[in-house]
Amino acid sequence: MSLREVLEQHAIYLPDDMLEALLIHRKKQEGRKVQLRLLSEQELAESIEWMAQIEVFKHIVPLWTDDHSNYVGLYAEGPLAYRLCYINHEETDLSPVYRNAASLIAELGQNPVQDWDQLHKDYPSGGDISAKQLTEDIRCKNELQAILEKDSSMEDDVRCQLLYSLMAITPVSEVDSLLLYVDDEDMYVQERACMLLGHHGYEPATELLKEVVKHGSPNGKLAARKALSMIRAKQMDMRIKKTNQPHIAHMDGIER
Known part of the structure; x- marks a missing residue:
């Protein structure tokens, strides 16, 4: 049974160009040492069946595995359609990490033996995304x-998983919207909001994060401390770059 037939048997329909890219990717992986490999048709069918029984996984198709019970899955429908998430057997976090299969395939082509944590991810995104990507992320967020x-x-x-995804795709230009979740009643949501504010170096969140350190949930307190450290580190980097800028300009022979 082909990849397309397995998917259609489970009422999953992917674009033709995506299916073609996956098949080409599989051929390139054959005989090579890789950290993430595409599932065989039989493995795919079995994985779809057991995941369909769990509510948070019902829109996700597992496509890659590291052979240590971890997977990379593709959202087959809904607002997150065609984005990829990492399915960790120890801790569930289904927020998107790649915009599409092509993005991950390109990364694996460059770094076939790197561990998952070492791969460059699309989310959370920086300020260098295109106007089209920004529009897509805002639409998905809404x-x-x-x-x-x-x-x-x-x-x-x-x-919790929906909020993880919403926060992960929130672009830098709308990072202030994450402040809403810093005092969320779910300690995991609070934790994630704090960490992402730190990741983006969002200085206006400083006082609110200090309040979480004092009064937040156990998870939130630890995350808020880390976030404050990340914000301070980014502020220091900015000061250093600003201080060195005239010197760099002089070295380049540029008059200011």
Whole structure:
């Protein structure tokens, strides 16, 4: 049974160009040492069946594995359609890490033997994304927000994963929207919001993070401390770059 047939058997339909890219990728992996390999058709069918029984996984197709019970899955539908997430057997975090299969395939082509943590990821994104990517991320963010607002009775783990995804795709230009989740009642959501504010070096969050250090959940307190350290480090980097800028200009022979 082909890859396409396995997917169609489970009512999963991917674009033709994506399927073609996956098949080419599989051929290139044959006989090579890789850290992430595409699942065989049989493995794919079995994985789809067991994941479909778990609510948070129901829109995800596992495509790659490291052969240590970890997978890279593709969202087959919904606001996150065609983005990729990492399925860790120890801790569930289904937020997107790659915009599409082509992005991961390109990264694996350059770094076939690197561990997952060493690979360059698309999310959380920096300020260097294109206008089209920015528009797509904002649209996805708004759609996820609408789902969360529409269903106030969803299970806690489903809500948590949706918020993980929403926060992960939030572009730098809208990072202030993450402040809403710093005092969330779910300590995992609070933890993630703090960490992402630190990742983006969002200085206006400093006082709020200090309050979390004092009064937040156990997870939130630790994350807030780390976030404050990350923000201070980014501030220091900016000062150093600003201090060195005239010197660099002089060395380059540029008059200021």
